[in-house]
Amino acid sequence: MIRHKEETLPKRELKKLQFKRLKETVSRGYEVPYYRTKMKEHGITPDEIRTLDDIRTLPFMTKEDFRKAFPFGLLGVPIERVVRIHATSGTTGTPSTAFYTAQDIDTWTELIARNLTSIGVTAADRFQNTVSHGLFTGGMGYLQGAQRVGAMVIPFGGGMTLKQLEFMRDFKVTSFHAIPSFGLKMAETAKKEGISGELSLRIGMLGAENWSEGTRKKIEEGLQIDVYDNYGLTELVGPGVSCECPEKNGMHVWEDHFLFEVLDPETDELLGPNEDGEMVLTALTKEAFPCIRFRTGDLCSVLEGDICGCGRTHQRISRIKGRIDDGFIIRGVNIFPKQIEEVIMQFPEIGYNYYIKLWTKGVMDEITVYAETNNFNDTHARIALQRDITRALYETVRIRVNVELVEEDGIPRQEGKAKRLLDEREEK
Ligand SMILES: [Zn+2]
Numbered sequence: 001m002i003r004h005k006e007e008t009l010p011k012r013e014l015k016k017l018q019f020k021r022l023k024e025t026v027s028r029g030y031e032v033p034y035y036r037t038k039m040k041e042h043g044i045t046p047d048e049i050r051t052l053d054d055i056r057t058l059p060f061m062t063k064e065d066f067r068k069a070f071p072f073g074l075l076g077v078p079i080e081r082v083v084r085i086h087a088t089s090g091t092t093g094t095p096s097t098a099f100y101t102a103q104d105i106d107t108w109t110e111l112i113a114r115n116l117t118s119i120g121v122t123a124a125d126r127f128q129n130t131v132s133h134g135l136f137t138g139g140m141g142y143l144q145g146a147q148r149v150g151a152m153v154i155p156f157g158g159g160m161t162l163k164q165l166e167f168m169r170d171f172k173v174t175s176f177h178a179i180p181s182f183g184l185k186m187a188e189t190a191k192k193e194g195i196s197g198e199l200s201l202r203i204g205m206l207g208a209e210n211w212s213e214g215t216r217k218k219i220e221e222g223l224q225i226d227v228y229d230n231y232g233l234t235e236l237v238g239p240g241v242s243c244e245c246p247e248k249n250g251m252h253v254w255e256d257h258f259l260f261e262v263l264d265p266e267t268d269e270l271l272g273p274n275e276d277g278e279m280v281l282t283a284l285t286k287e288a289f290p291c292i293r294f295r296t297g298d299l300c301s302v303l304e305g306d307i308c309g310c311g312r313t314h315q316r317i318s319r320i321k322g323r324i325d326d327g328f329i330i331r332g333v334n335i336f337p338k339q340i341e342e343v344i345m346q347f348p349e350i351g352y353n354y355y356i357k358l359w360t361k362g363v364m365d366e367i368t369v370y371a372e373t374n375n376f377n378d379t380h381a382r383i384a385l386q387r388d389i390t391r392a393l394y395e396t397v398r399i400r401v402n403v404e405l406v407e408e409d410g411i412p413r414q415e416g417k418a419k420r421l422l423d424e425r426e427e428k
Pocket of ligand 1: 245246247252308309310311312
């Protein structure tokens with residue numbers, strides 16, 4: 001289903017709308033001293049933006065800008081107009097703060113309502129949000145958006161997997177929003193507690209972590225539902241930037257509100273279809289602070305094809321393949337954790353939990369994948385499985401990866417975002 005007529009605008013009209021909004025955004029940005037200084041350093045003024053392509057003359061914004069300007073330096077409206085703030089967790093330093101005017105909250109709410117409509121959530125649905133409703137944008141964002149669609153919303157919050165499932169069962173919940181590792185946990189717990197058959201679930205929206213098609217398959221089969229990916233960042237607005245449609249063939253970027261570029265992270269050259277690069281995003285309708293050419297650090301590619309089977313004209317991008325900085329180099333090979341997950345989750349005997357350990361043996365760096373199997377006690381089958389996974393991993397990453405299979409529940413469960421990579425290598 002389509003929520004807004006802008007989703008099917010002919011490309012030419014969409015570009016016109018983007019240009020008009022880009023001009024307004026750059027002019028608004030120029031009023032913010034922090035951003036004006038950056039533009040002046042680049043020797044550019046807002047009236048030099050004469051075409052959409054001129055965006056490429058503007059300076060980039062980075063996480064570093066958010067850090068330097070913390071807390072109020074990027075604010076573009078009088079503080080009295082701000083009605084809410086959200087922030088990143090700041091686990092790697094100073095958090096990025098996002099300000100919202102009343103208009104920004106309304107736009108954001110509509111965008112999440114658009115995400116949910118895109119995957120088939122309607123006013124007839126009962127929707128449970130399984131993430132925390134604090135500073136994290138996925139909480140309030142999805143609560144508001146689902147309410148705007150008209151669904152009955154249960155703002156359960158994070159954790160307590162079994163309790164969540166019981167709530168879902170008792171209130172006949174049909175749809176939910178979760179981080180992917182929690183989706184896996186739900187599928188696992190529902191199976192273990194034997195309540196899969198008692199649930200009325202049909203749709204799940206997952207986001208905030210990178211996850212593979214193998215994980216999708218496991219959650220879909222475990223809960224007998226369809227699950228979809230969506231993408232967004234606190235610096236832009238939160239979720240509501242890009243979302244899958246029922247075609248499950250890439251994510252549409254909501255181009256009436258965001259302008260995107262996929263760039264070679266080394267040379268900053270614009271890349272063509274199917275070439276992996278860094279996602280750089282500009283918010284076109286945000287009032288409270290400028291976010292222009294934000295370097296997200298996320299890797300993806302533009303997909304080919306102008307119009308999708310769903311009828312939307314907004315460009316599709318691949319699902320996010322990883323972060324530029326979360327790959328690791330081992331024995332000279334650059335590997336992303338998601339490549340490993342993609343391989344191991346294809347094996348039906350592999351359970352819901354895994355992690356990757358990097359360690360040092362003598363002078364060599366080693367990589368070991370620990371994964372749970374439901375067939376641990378059958379030694380013969382276990383050894384065959386171990387051999388098959390080792391071979392499949394070699395075919396993907398081209399180095400030998402040790403595989404350690406453990407019994408179900410053999411890997412300790414974590415709350416919140418799953419930590420899948422443990423680097424215990426010795427400094428050399
Ligand atoms: Zn589509």
